[in-house]
Amino acid sequence: MSTEPNKTDSGLNASSLKLCTEKLNDNNFANWRYDMKCALGIMNLDHYIITHTAALKAQPDYDAKLKLVTNYIRFHLSRDKSHRFVDDLDTYDPKALWDSILSYYAGRTVENTANLMERLHDHTFDEADMQTSINTFRSVYKLMLEVSSGRFDKNTLEALWIFFVIKRLPSPFYVFRTLQFSSWKDDTVFSMTTFLSALETELRRQKEVQAQATATATALATTQNFRQNQSNQSHGSNNNNNNRNRGRRPFCQNG
Structure with a gap:
C-alpha cells in the first residue's frame, strides 16, 4: 500500500494564504x-x-x-x-x-551549542509571567540538547542547568528551591523535563493560594461593608425615633 500523499487539493491558494506562525527569527x-x-x-x-x-x-x-x-x-x-x-x-x-x-x-556544531547556551544563560524568569518564561526556557533547552547531542554527559548537563534555573528563580520560589535541593541525593538522575514540570506545579499552587487569598479578602470586605451599612441604618433609625419623640407635646390628663 502506497504511503505517498494522495492527490487531493491542499486547500492552499493565494486568497487564503496566511501565516501559521510568526515569521522565523533568531529567537523562535x-x-x-x-x-x-x-x-x-x-x-x-x-x-x-x-x-x-x-x-x-x-x-x-x-x-x-x-x-x-x-x-x-x-x-x-x-x-x-x-x-x-x-x-x-x-x-x-x-x-x-x-x-x-x-x-x-x-546543526550539531560547537557554535550552535555555544549560542544556545548563551541564550539559556541570559534567560530571565519573569515573576509577572512565569509560565511564558518556563515555556521559552524549555524550548531553547530542548534545542540545545539536540544540537549538543553526544558532546557532553547528559546527567551532568541536566544537573548544571537545573542548578542554574533554581538560582535564577524569583523570591516567591524560595521554599520550592530549598525543597528541591534537599530532595537530591548522590545517585539522583537529573531531568530538566521532570524539574520544569515540578516548577509548573509549584506555580499553579501559588496561583491557587493567591486566588484563594483574594477571594477571602473580597468576601471579608463585602461582609464588613454589609455590617457597616446595617449599623448606619440602625443609627439612622434611632435618630429618627428620637427626633419624633422630641417633637411631641406632653399629654396632660388634667387638661
Missing part, C-alpha cells in the same frame, strides 16, 4: 519548526521537505507542489532570513530550503 526557531511541520502535515505537503521518492516525483502536480511548498516556507521568513536562505527566487526546492534552515539553527 524551535516553535517555528514545530508549527511549520504541523501546518505542512495538515495540508498533506510534509512529504516535500524530506527525501522525494520516485512515486512522489511521478505525481502530475509535482512541480506545482514544489513551487507551492517553497513559497509557503518563504512566506514564513522575515526579510533578513529570506536574504540568508533564498538565493534564487526562480528556484523551487522546498527540501533544500528546509535543510538549509535546519542546518543553520539546529
Whole structure:
C-alpha cells in the first residue's frame, strides 16, 4: 500500500494564504519548526521537505507542489532570513530550503551549542509571567540538547542547568528551591523535563493560594461593608425615633 500523499487539493491558494506562525527569527526557531511541520502535515505537503521518492516525483502536480511548498516556507521568513536562505527566487526546492534552515539553527556544531547556551544563560524568569518564561526556557533547552547531542554527559548537563534555573528563580520560589535541593541525593538522575514540570506545579499552587487569598479578602470586605451599612441604618433609625419623640407635646390628663 502506497504511503505517498494522495492527490487531493491542499486547500492552499493565494486568497487564503496566511501565516501559521510568526515569521522565523533568531529567537523562535524551535516553535517555528514545530508549527511549520504541523501546518505542512495538515495540508498533506510534509512529504516535500524530506527525501522525494520516485512515486512522489511521478505525481502530475509535482512541480506545482514544489513551487507551492517553497513559497509557503518563504512566506514564513522575515526579510533578513529570506536574504540568508533564498538565493534564487526562480528556484523551487522546498527540501533544500528546509535543510538549509535546519542546518543553520539546529546543526550539531560547537557554535550552535555555544549560542544556545548563551541564550539559556541570559534567560530571565519573569515573576509577572512565569509560565511564558518556563515555556521559552524549555524550548531553547530542548534545542540545545539536540544540537549538543553526544558532546557532553547528559546527567551532568541536566544537573548544571537545573542548578542554574533554581538560582535564577524569583523570591516567591524560595521554599520550592530549598525543597528541591534537599530532595537530591548522590545517585539522583537529573531531568530538566521532570524539574520544569515540578516548577509548573509549584506555580499553579501559588496561583491557587493567591486566588484563594483574594477571594477571602473580597468576601471579608463585602461582609464588613454589609455590617457597616446595617449599623448606619440602625443609627439612622434611632435618630429618627428620637427626633419624633422630641417633637411631641406632653399629654396632660388634667387638661
